[in-house]
Amino acid sequence: MFGQPKPRRVASAFFCVVILALAAVSGYTQIEDEEFIEPEYQLGDQYFTIRVGSFAPLFFHNPLEGEVNSTNLRLGGSGALSWQGYLNNRWSIGGELAGVFTNSVNRRTLFMVPITAKLSYLFSSWPFELPVHIAAGGAFQSLEGDTYFGPIVKPGVGAWWNATGEWAFGVQAEYWWVPQFYRGADNRPPDTDTRFGNFLDVTLGARYSF
Amino acid sequence: MIRLQLTRKDPLKVFSALAAALVLLAVSACEHPVGLFASLEEEIPIDEDRGVPTDDYMRTMLISDDGEYYFAEFTSLYVRRRAEDLDLTGEPNRSWTRIGKPTAAGEHDTLGSIAEYAADDELWAIYGGELYARPNDGGETGRGEWSERSRPEDSSRASRLFTVNSKLFLSTRLSGGGYALYRRDATDWDRLGFDGVDDDSVNQINAIVEFDNAYYVATQSRIYLTADLDNDDFQPADDGLPTSANYRELEVGELEGTPALFAAGNKHVSVTTDGTNWSSSDSQSHDGEDVQFTALGWYVTENGTGYLVAGTEKSGLYEAPDGDLDRLRRQGSGTDLFGRKGNFLTTRLSGGAVHRIFVDENGRSWRSQNKPHIFVGAPGRGLWRGEHDEEYDALTWRRE
Numbered sequence: 001m002f003g004q005p006k007p008r009r010v011a012s013a014f015f016c017v018v019i020l021a022l023a024a025v026s027g028y029t030q031i032e033d034e035e036f037i038e039p040e041y042q043l044g045d046q047y048f049t050i051r052v053g054s055f056a057p058l059f060f061h062n063p064l065e066g067e068v069n070s071t072n073l074r075l076g077g078s079g080a081l082s083w084q085g086y087l088n089n090r091w092s093i094g095g096e097l098a099g100v101f102t103n104s105v106n107r108r109t110l111f112m113v114p115i116t117a118k119l120s121y122l123f124s125s126w127p128f129e130l131p132v133h134i135a136a137g138g139a140f141q142s143l144e145g146d147t148y149f150g151p152i153v154k155p156g157v158g159a160w161w162n163a164t165g166e167w168a169f170g171v172q173a174e175y176w177w178v179p180q181f182y183r184g185a186d187n188r189p190p191d192t193d194t195r196f197g198n199f200l201d202v203t204l205g206a207r208y209s210f
Numbered sequence: 211m212i213r214l215q216l217t218r219k220d221p222l223k224v225f226s227a228l229a230a231a232l233v234l235l236a237v238s239a240c241e242h243p244v245g246l247f248a249s250l251e252e253e254i255p256i257d258e259d260r261g262v263p264t265d266d267y268m269r270t271m272l273i274s275d276d277g278e279y280y281f282a283e284f285t286s287l288y289v290r291r292r293a294e295d296l297d298l299t300g301e302p303n304r305s306w307t308r309i310g311k312p313t314a315a316g317e318h319d320t321l322g323s324i325a326e327y328a329a330d331d332e333l334w335a336i337y338g339g340e341l342y343a344r345p346n347d348g349g350e351t352g353r354g355e356w357s358e359r360s361r362p363e364d365s366s367r368a369s370r371l372f373t374v375n376s377k378l379f380l381s382t383r384l385s386g387g388g389y390a391l392y393r394r395d396a397t398d399w400d401r402l403g404f405d406g407v408d409d410d411s412v413n414q415i416n417a418i419v420e421f422d423n424a425y426y427v428a429t430q431s432r433i434y435l436t437a438d439l440d441n442d443d444f445q446p447a448d449d450g451l452p453t454s455a456n457y458r459e460l461e462v463g464e465l466e467g468t469p470a471l472f473a474a475g476n477k478h479v480s481v482t483t484d485g486t487n488w489s490s491s492d493s494q495s496h497d498g499e500d501v502q503f504t505a506l507g508w509y510v511t512e513n514g515t516g517y518l519v520a521g522t523e524k525s526g527l528y529e530a531p532d533g534d535l536d537r538l539r540r541q542g543s544g545t546d547l548f549g550r551k552g553n554f555l556t557t558r559l560s561g562g563a564v565h566r567i568f569v570d571e572n573g574r575s576w577r578s579q580n581k582p583h584i585f586v587g588a589p590g591r592g593l594w595r596g597e598h599d600e601e602y603d604a605l606t607w608r609r610e
Contacts, residue, residue, distance in 0.1 A: 060247050072253040105255045106557075110246070143249065144558075146242035180247050190550075193245030 038126035053203030061196040076102025114139035127162040268587030271568035279348025293574040312356035325371035339367025403443035428457035463508030474503035491535035507567030521564025552604030
């Protein structure tokens with residue numbers, strides 16, 4: 001079990017990303033005299049992204065009662081690996097595996113592992129890029145041995161700086177909408193336990209294009 | 211930039227495979243009694259860190275002679291004030307203090323049992339199979355307060371202490387492997403006999419209560435009674451009860467308003483109102499296993515409704531409103547005390563073993579004065595306290 005989310009853990013993740021960025025910038029300075037030509041992405045161009053950061057529980061929405069209630073969860077940690085391929089210079093599509101953890105006020109740990117398909121549209125002002133995306137799929141959720149699998153929708157926006165032709169570094173903010181539907185059948189929770197979870201995932205990342 | 215030779219169909223293939231995987235994964239969702247997010251939403255901070263071990267559990271609780279302190283038996287003895295006074299900062303003064311073991315006890319001896327002995331205003335305890343006593347008040351927690359007491363000469367080691375109707379009883383382990391039961395008589399011990407059982411063949415003694423002017427004893431195998439401790443042996447009192455029931459606890463409560471004696475056994479809780487005619491609950495099982503009932507308590511809510519509360523070896527808590535065993539229900543089954551109201555199902559107390567239940571009819575926490583409190587000893591999960599919460603109109607549980 002993880003302990004409470006520690007600033008040291010988040011700092012370590014941030015440090016890793018900074019190291020990656022410095023390594024890339026080192027390569028960048030060696031070729032800084034070379035002139036970049038803004039790439040024109042084509043079908044077949046692909047990129048991998050790795051992100052780590054913090055995960056902020058926002059609120060639970062009870063759709064039957066119309067109530068918004070506290071999650072009683074604390075700031076957690078998150079990470080993600082994604083692959084996407086360009087369809088053209090603006091649109092890309094791919095998939096993402098993410099994982100988050102966050103502790104409750106009583107140190108119960110909620111894990112969520114979403115597997116999603118991801119569609120992105122790219123705004124570009126070289127060497128900066130601002131992709132907006134929406135991801136949708138399913139998420140494993142676990143709380144002290146109790147598990148649930150349900151849908152998830154994650155719209156988000158990022159800001160990336162292309163350090164080299166291959167490497168880019170940036171930040172991404174993503175809103176997680178995680179509904180849990182219950183119907184009360186077979187000793188499962190009643191429909192009154194249906195909740196829509198709302199979270200905010202903010203991560204730093206490195207992207208490798210090839 | 212390297213480009214793979216992907217066609218426009220390739221991403222679609224990837225997503226199709228991903229979607230198929232998700233559908234397969236979706237069928238793996240498990241059963242649980244309360245929604246995950248709904249469970250989190252109901253959480254309140256429950257760990258009060260009052261100073262008792264949360265990886266051990268309370269085996270016995272009692273109230274000091276002056277009514278001002280709780281004593282709790284873990285592997286060590288703990289004491290705390292029964293009332294919670296708010297200090298100058300507005301924080302309740304509620305910590306448990308560990309009472310050191312007797313200086314004569316061995317280095318590795320742990321606390322085995324406690325009971326009060328009203329005749330001498332003493333608290334008795336067993337450490338390492340030997341008997342010790344100290345004043346029955348919580349004001350002094352020094353280990354020097356203990357003094358050794360002699361155990362019966364024919365016993366190899368003291369096993370368990372009981373207090374019933376101000377009388378002190380002692381169960382001892384015999385050298386031959388059986389158990390013996392004694393009653394404290396001034397400065398000596400009187401051995402009590404069991405009709406039809408050899409002196410060295412009595413099973414482990416788990417509970418003693420007084421009901422309807424008679425004393426009842428539950429051993430692992432049978433229930434006995436005697437109306438005259440001074441002159442008569444205990445007689446079997448379990449006609450009509452399930453055999454091999456592994457009786458673990460006796461509790462006096464009420465059956466729909468009539469005083470009743472309850473017994474916790476294997477698969478069943480049983481009840482009698484006249485001491486001879488027993489009836490039992492339906493056979494209880496959970497997750498395909500028989501339910502072993504381990505502890506009983508009689509809890510009366512503020513509105514006067516009485517509940518028989520039953521702990522189990524590994525199936526959490528059961529409750530029977532008005533003592534009606536036909537309405538014996540497991541936690542979360544739409545029940546009152548341990549149902550969906552309140553925070554019970556969100557706690558680590560839910561679903562596991564419960565080995566001791568103690569009810570203080572006049573609990574005195576700073577949140578609720580002179581209201582019934584229920585304490586639960588859960589192996590490996592410490593000591594829990596349930597008290598009525600006006601906001602939830604249900605019991606709210608916190609861990610001491």
